[in-house]
Amino acid sequence: xFLLYEYDILWAFLIISSLIPILAFLISGILAPISxxxxxxxxxxxxxxxxxxxxxxxxxxxxxxxxxxxVFDVETVFLYPWAMSFDILGVSVxxxxxxxxxxxxxxxxxxxxxxxxxxx
Numbered sequence: 001x002f003l004l005y006e007y008d009i010l011w012a013f014l015i016i017s018s019l020i021p022i023l024a025f026l027i028s029g030i031l032a033p034i035s036x037x038x039x040x041x042x043x044x045x046x047x048x049x050x051x052x053x054x055x056x057x058x059x060x061x062x063x064x065x066x067x068x069x070x071v072f073d074v075e076t077v078f079l080y081p082w083a084m085s086f087d088i089l090g091v092s093v094x095x096x097x098x099x100x101x102x103x104x105x106x107x108x109x110x111x112x113x114x115x116x117x118x119x120x
Contacts, residue, residue, distance in 0.1 A: 064116035068108070075104050 082097050
């Protein structure tokens with residue numbers, strides 16, 4: 001039978017973890033000083049007056065490099081628990097993990113061929 005009282009700790013955790021950021025934003029909104037003026041609206045870089053326009057166009061290589069990093073970071077996050085329980089899971093999970101790694105290898109070869117891994 002499904003018993004709801006077993007989830008009391010979960011509900012308490014969800015309520016508390018939702019209330020803490022809401023309260024933090026509310027308290028900072030109430031206590032923060034509000035002053036609007038030309039100094040507040042200007043951009044600030046280490047006390048030096050900004051020169052030129054703030055809208056700069058970045059090359060797409062920075063974003064591609066970051067995406068490739070995120071892909072391999074996610075790979076590590078997914079493979080670590082699998083590696084820790086490899087002896088319990090069996091052959092079917094090994095084949096699934098092998099397919100996962102092969103998809104990531106294909107993606108890295110694609111990124112390499114497109115030049116996303118070169119920083120020049």
